Every structure is written in C-alpha cells, then in structure tokens.
Amino acid sequence: MGNKLPTPPLHSTHDENGEEAASNSSVSTDSEDSSTDSSDEVDLEAEGEEASLLTNGPAYYNMFLGLEEEEDECVKPNVKKRRGAKGVVYYSGEQGQPVVVPPTRSVWYGMYVEHPQLDSPRFHKRFRRRFRIPYQAYKDHLEELKESPHFERWKEGKTDCVGRPAAPLALLLLTALRYLGRGWTFDDLSEATAISEEVIRVFFHRYIEFGSTTLFQKYVLAPTTLEHGNQQGNEYTMAGLAGAVGSLDATHVLCHKVKHKLRQSHLGFKLNGTARTYNLVCNHIRRILSTMTDNPARWNDKTIIKFDSFVMELYNGDNLADVLPFKALRTPTRFGRHAVHCIICFWRLMDWMRNGKMVP
Template sequence: MALLSATVASNLPKTLLQCFSGDSTFSNLEQFIRYTKYRRERAKSLREAVLHCVEIDDDYDPYQHDKVPPQRVKKYRSKRCAVPWKACVDDATVALAPEQSAWYRLYVINRALLTNTKSQRDFRRRFRLPFQNYLELVELCKENGLHRGDFFHRWCGLDKVNNKKSSPIELLVLGALRYLGRGWTFDDIVESTCISAEVHRCFLEAFLDFGSTVLYSKYVVTPQNAEEAKTHSIEYEKAGFPGCIGSCDCTHITTEKCQYNLKNNHTGRNKKETTRTFNLTANHRRSILHSTRGGPGRWNDQTMVTYDRFITGLHEGTGLADISFQLFEYNDNGDTTPVKYSGGYVIVDNGYHDWSVTVPPISRTNVIREIRWSKWVESMRKDVECTFGILKGRWRILKCGVRVHGIDKVDLIWLTCCALHNWLLDIDGLSSEWTGGEVANSDESEWLGELGAHDFSGVNRDRIPNAILRLSNNLTNRNFDASGMGPGDDVLVDRDHMPINSDHVSDRMEDQAGQSTRVVKNLTLNFFRRKLIEHFHIMWSRNNIVWPQVRPTNQNGRELRID
C-alpha cells in the first residue's frame, strides 16, 4: 500500500471528535470513514510492533512511517546463575561455579577413584557405569564435539553468551547418567553440579541423540547371517532348541507428558496412564539383539511384531535364511534319525501370530511330554522378561516414567538404555558364551523311561535349578478339554492323540516329501512345534538337556565350587 503524503495525512482525523461539528452534530461521513481507516492502520502497526518487539510512541502515525517496523538486532539470552549460592565476607552473594560443585570435587578431580575399590563400587552404584568406562564415555563425547554440527560441539568450546569456557562436559555426562539411572529431575542435578537445569536439559537431548545412534549401533548388533547368529544360539542348542536365536516379547514404558491428541492411542485397555510399547529380542545371556522403536500403548504383541524388521525378516525369509540345524525324529521303525532344517526362529508367549518362526508353549494338552516341553519353553522364554527387569531396575527412568516432552524422546531414551545395557554386559563379561550349565538329571537321578521322567529323590535339590525341577514336579494337564463339556481333570498320557479341537496336525499332512531340508518359514506352527517336542523328548531321554548358566565366581574371579 502506497504511503500517503504528509499533506493528506495531516487532514486525516485522529480522534472521533474531529468528525463532528462544534454543535455536536455529525458533519461529514467521508471524514468518519477516514478516521476508521486511520484507527485500523494504527492497530495493525501496533500488532506488527509487538510481533517484532519494537517500542512505538503514542503519537505514532502509520502514514508517516514504514508499514513494517525495523527488525531488532538479535541478542543472545544473558546467562542465568545457577541455584546454589555462596556467601562472601561482605554479605554479598555470588553464584558457585561448576568447578566448585560437589560432583566436580568428588568425581572429576579426585583421582582416588582410579585405585580405591570401595569408591569404584559406590560410583557404579550411583551412576551405573564403572569409573573407567565413564572416562571412556567422556572421551567419546569429546570426540563427537570437535566439529560444527556434531552432537556435543556446543559443550566442547566457548560459551556464546559471554565467551567463557562452556560447562564441564564431565559434569554433564554425570547428570545424564544420573537422570537415566535414578529417574531424577533436573532440579535435583542442579544442586550437585551448579549448572542450570536448562543446560542439563539441552545436553540430555544431545546425549539421547548420540546414544540412540552411535552407542546403539556399536553395542546392539543384530545378527545378519548364520555365522553371527551362531554365537547367540549356543545356549539354546544346549537346552534342546537348535536353531533358536532368542526370546521375544513386548513391554510398556510410561510417558507422563504425552501430547493430548495422542492420549487415546497411548492408553491401553487395562492401563490408566499413557505408555509406549516396545518389542525386544534378547538371547539367553540377556544381551539385546534387536528392538523396535516405540508404538502406541494400545498396540498388542501381534501388532508390534509386524513392525519388527528382525522377526518379519525371519517370517518372510529375508533374514538369517542361511541358518541350518538338525532335529532328531522317530522314523517308522522307531529309530531316531536327524532331519535338516534351515532358517531361524524365536520363542514367545501365546500373544503372537501363529507363525512357525515365533514358537509359543502349548496352552491346552494332557500329554506329559508336551507339558514338560511347554514348561521348559516358559523357563527359557523368561530370558526376555529378565532383560526387561534388568533394564528397568538399572535405568529407573524406564520404571518411574519418562517426564520429557514428546513421545519421540521416549524412543530415544529406550534405545540409549538398551545400548548402555549391552555395554555393561560386555564390561562384566556376560555377553560371551556361557560355559556353565546343569544337566537335566545331574547324572544322579534315575530315568523312569515309561513316562519319560527322572526320579530326583535322594538328590541335593539345592543344586538343581528351578527350571529343571519344574520338569519333574506337578505335571498337571493344561486346561485340556476333550469332551466339549469344559476343562476337566483328564488322565495324563504318554502317547500322542488327535482330538478334533487340538493344536496338532498329522505329520504326514505337513511333511515336505522329496526335500532333503525343511525350511522353517514354509512350515506351519503346529507341525514345527511337534517336531521340536519330539526332538526335546529324545534329547531328554538321553540326558542331553542342559540348563545354561554362568558359573558363580568370587571377587578374585575364581570359580566357586558348590559342595
């Protein structure tokens, strides 16, 4: 809009009284229209001035100035003092510097932590990482802050506010570990570091981006071929599950600051709080092999597994198709013969799809060998449940609830905690092969071949893991209904049956005749599960079923002997 000339602008009325004559009668309609136009332009100029943070005088004339006020010079926010204060001699108060904080004196400049064993134990209990690995993490953060655009470039140079040295990155890493490990608030960390909560929040966001990408890709390694998967399936092969990669399940993480428009999707059927759901695959050593990003809390296991690239890769045959293993089976003559299979699978609960690559226990049966196998699967499937317990116990923010705004931050926190979890397993030496184990009969029980059981009477039961004791005690039927009249106390049998409503399918209906190797993904769940049960029964009768475990060691690293 072109600016009016000064002559025209001077004739414009600036008050409503100028539109009336001396006897208070309305004089000119055109004059009133000019007045309303003036008020409208002035109100628009005031709004633009407020938007650009520019002061405007009361006698400001929009026709004598530019339409858009000049842009203000960009100013950096002045640095605010931290909460803790220090009183001087003259009663003046000054803010404590981070170098004067308690954590800086205890953990940054105190080199006694390098030699004092008790102090090292206390440090790990408080910050979850050993002190030597904490120093390694600090150096790794500094390496990712040398160049502009790196994760921690802001904290590896000068502060933009006053060209002073930025906050010590050692204290910021301690604050991030304490926030994840204890679920603290930023205000609690301020009292120990003398660094403002805003700085800790900004650093945590950078640390989560760093942990969910760099650390996650370094320590959470998903097997891509049979050679890599072999290191994870050793314990399962000892336990009677050749070809098994791990166990899989979902868990919920509470998010306290979910967006309002996403609240309904993130509220489960039996939960009042908003949660994010994660599908995780872990091996018997509790190492995390793969984890999905979060999904809405109302999603169940069947929905989440469709977004799991690792499990869907097994199901579609695009992942780990080169795995090969053997299962023992009975032939027509009653002799055992090995049969080759290709492809991998995982053990799950009964909430997943009926895929052959996700093998759950049998929920309804009265056959002893099937009950025993199902109990053994339940014991082995607890690996992923133990992993959830370790994660939420070690990183308490996953148990107490995430208070960071945005559901995407919950995913970053989860992936970062998974990476730190695997790192700690490497530190403790638990990610390598578990050489220990207890044989199912301990070479001391008596084989009662008629029912496929072991007699543990007279054996020191304290030496036997509960997972093995469950296979010999209380083998009650599993909600079996053969009459159609509801579940009843049917008699336990040791032979296969073919009820109408059973999970079983005849072997000859699914046998891939003429093929030397059976592909797991091409089989039905019922057929493949029957073959696993048959293999387990043969290995159980041969006393070749082992419960894998780590031998207990003392503080000197020597193996303890249990008498």
C-alpha cells in the same frame, strides 16, 4: 488535506442607540473582503499542522489541542541496571556477599572427575550402583562424546555468548547417566553439579539424539550370520535350549501428555497410564540385539510383531539364510511359528535335514 481549522467567532459591539446591526454589517463586509486570503492561509496552516501531526505523533497532537502534558515528578529516569555474577550455587563470603560456586568446584567434579578414588573398591562399587555403568566404561564413553560433533558447544575451551566457559562435558555426562539410572530431576542435578537446569535439559536432549543414532548403530547389532548367532546362544545351549538366538517381548514405556484423541490407543492392559510399546530382542545376558520404533500401547503382541523388521526377516528367510539349507520357515516348526503365534523365544533352525524331513 481539505480540513479547515475553525475560525474564531465574530464579536459584535453594543451601544445604547442600537448600532449593533451597523457594526455587524461593517464587520461582515470586512470579513468578506478578506475571506479569500484568510481561507488560503488557514488551509496552508492546516496542511502544515497535519503533516507535523503525522510525524511528531501524540505529543504534538496534545499541543495542537492545547493540552499541555504535565510533568510527572514521580517518574524516575531509566537507570541501567548492573547485574552481578550469575550462578546456580552460592555461599556467603567474609563480608556477607554471595559468592558463586563454579561447576569445577562442585561435589561431583571433585569426587568423579578431578580426584576419583581409583584404588578403592568401594568407590567403583558405589559408582556402578549410582550411575549404572563401571567407571572405566564411563571414561571410555566420555571419549566418544568428545569425538562426536553433537557436543561441539561443550568441548574444552568453548565459551558462551558472554565469554563464560562452557559446562564440563564430564559433569554433563554424569547428569545424563543419573537421570536415566535413578530418575533424578534437573533441579537435583543442578544442585549437585552447579550447572543450570536449562543447560542440563539441552544437553540431555542432545544426548538422547546421540544415543538413538550413533550409539544404536554401534551397539545394537542383530545377528545376521551363523557365527554371530552362536555367540548369542551359548547360555541357551547350557540351559537345554540349543538353537535359541534370543528372547522377545514387548516393553511398555510410560508416555505422559498424550493428546486426548490419541488417549484410548495409548492405554494398554499392563500400565495404568498412557504408554508406548517397543518390541525388544535380547540375549540371556541382557544385551539388546534388536528393537523397533514405538507403537501405541493398545496394540498386542500379534500386531506389533508384524512391524518388527528383524522378526519378519527371520520369518521370510531374508536373515540368517546361511543357516538354512532351504526356506522352510513356514513349516510348523518351533522357529517358524513365531511370527504367527508370538512365542517368546527365537529359535534358530539347527536341525539337520534327513530325507527331506526335519529331525527333532
């Protein structure tokens, strides 16, 4: 705090007889006498000014320099904005004012949730075509969502942070089904349901998580016993392929926005863009029995099949072991070559053993 404020300059007096020096000398003697007292006062004032400058900020700094802030008449005081009701779909009221349409008054809510035409065969046919599942399956699936903790925030009676009721779970499920079945955008779904795009986006990601965990463990069941294998091979037996459990092939799914350093590994020979590939096993009625995690699309079938746990368990004899009298999967049979030559169909060994040899 040793900075001192500048002292005002000394003004000398001039006269005709040249008494300037005397006056200067008298002033200098007076200033020398009061130098000690004035310097102490200036130091104290400077310390006080600097302390207040640090606390009061730029406004006091301008006052200290003599720069008074001019009041700007153009600056208006801050006025709290009053926002009206928020919504997605509006219509003009009798006075021309915008009226918000809640999700419970949307077209989809009236057609599929509140007043569905259950007695009309045309309704069920169109619902199946538009959402890819029957209406009764949709109702059963809705009960699964209501019981799941993944969708706690959208259950009946829940509200958001400002007290507005949450979006109906029945409508949100319809948006996910239409997105998966028809490829609608979130903006299209928002227009049809009067639910904001952000709510639909958040729900869809939660729905995908629910499907990859709960639904996958419940519905995607690979055959592990002889009884389960016979249930999947009825159509193959009728077609003359007795012993087949299912069909296997790699499925490619487009994956945009891949990093540039990973682009080459995601460019396959089936699709023009970058993609991820999955190894799927399904029966003849299009029911998925097994799948694996995704891999780069550049990998061929011979490489992907090495990472399929279901196929490798069959090849090594760890699965469906009760069907085989002994582990003969490495012999050149129609079942044992799958893991090497990537034959499309799985074959369950049903041949009886005679004299240690398999009968075709």
